[in-house]
Amino acid sequence: MATTFGPPAHMAAFTDVDERWGPLAKLAGQWAGDKGRDFSFSYGEKKDTENLYREEITFDPFGPVDNGKQSLFGLDYRMKAWRIGADDFFHMEVGYWLWEPATGTLHRCFMVPRSTTIVAEGKAAAGDTGFKLSAKQGSPTNGILSNSYLYDGAAKSTGYELEVDLSGGTYAYKEDLVLAMASHGGAEMHHTDENTLQKVS
Numbered sequence: 001m002a003t004t005f006g007p008p009a010h011m012a013a014f015t016d017v018d019e020r021w022g023p024l025a026k027l028a029g030q031w032a033g034d035k036g037r038d039f040s041f042s043y044g045e046k047k048d049t050e051n052l053y054r055e056e057i058t059f060d061p062f063g064p065v066d067n068g069k070q071s072l073f074g075l076d077y078r079m080k081a082w083r084i085g086a087d088d089f090f091h092m093e094v095g096y097w098l099w100e101p102a103t104g105t106l107h108r109c110f111m112v113p114r115s116t117t118i119v120a121e122g123k124a125a126a127g128d129t130g131f132k133l134s135a136k137q138g139s140p141t142n143g144i145l146s147n148s149y150l151y152d153g154a155a156k157s158t159g160y161e162l163e164v165d166l167s168g169g170t171y172a173y174k175e176d177l178v179l180a181m182a183s184h185g186g187a188e189m190h191h192t193d194e195n196t197l198q199k200v201s
């Protein structure tokens with residue numbers, strides 16, 4: 001059976017970006033970068049470790065999405081990451097970036113396949129080439145949800161911060177997910193990731 005992929009019928013189809021996408025306009029397209037640095041707890045090595053990775057990410061524009069009076073301009077994004085030298089990917093993300101021109105609010109609403117969902121928010125001006133977003137455990141708006149195994153102690157996400165720099169034509173990001181981990185006696189550790197990607201199309 002033939003399938004199609006794209007936004008549901010009540011949204012405009014994938015499209016070209018214009019000024020209505022504000023600071024997200026520069027992100028539209030495909031990017032790749034092999035300077036990724038991840039810091040996380042390795043169960044194999046039983047210690048916090050650094051992992052070098054390469055990454056591919058696609059941002060497909062859509063919109064506007066209207067929630068009553070609220071109008072959002074979005075990018076549908078899909079990301080995969082591979083350890084340097086490996087053929088199989090080890091991390092994925094799917095989600096949406098959304099820009100609300102009326103309030104200058106950015107939303108990044110995304111999932112990682114450990115059963116964790118984050119809605120991060122931040123403020124920006126339409127012409128900004130850098131912005132910061134955050135989410136925190138327990139917030140009903142910019143919050144973090146995880147499956148019960150993770151939340152109940154194995155790796156409870158307590159806060160998330162993301163910084164993006166689009167100046168200079170690259171997509172550079174740094175993110176910091178604070179995890180209270182059973183492997184650390186319940187103490188918090190900073191699971192951090194950063195990369196700088198080049199536009200490939």
Ligand code: HEM
Nearest residue numbers: 038040041042043044051053081091112116154155177193
């Ligand atoms: C904000 C986005 C992310 C979230 C919510 C997230 C979530 C998590 C969680 C909850 C764990 C702990 C799992 C456990 O204790 O069993 C973890 C571990 C890990 N994450 Fe992430 N992560 C994110 C981004 C990334 C990125 C971008 C990468 C690499 C490209 C990455 C690579 C890893 C690795 C290598 C581990 C350790 C796995 C192991 O050795 O057991 N994560 N992540």
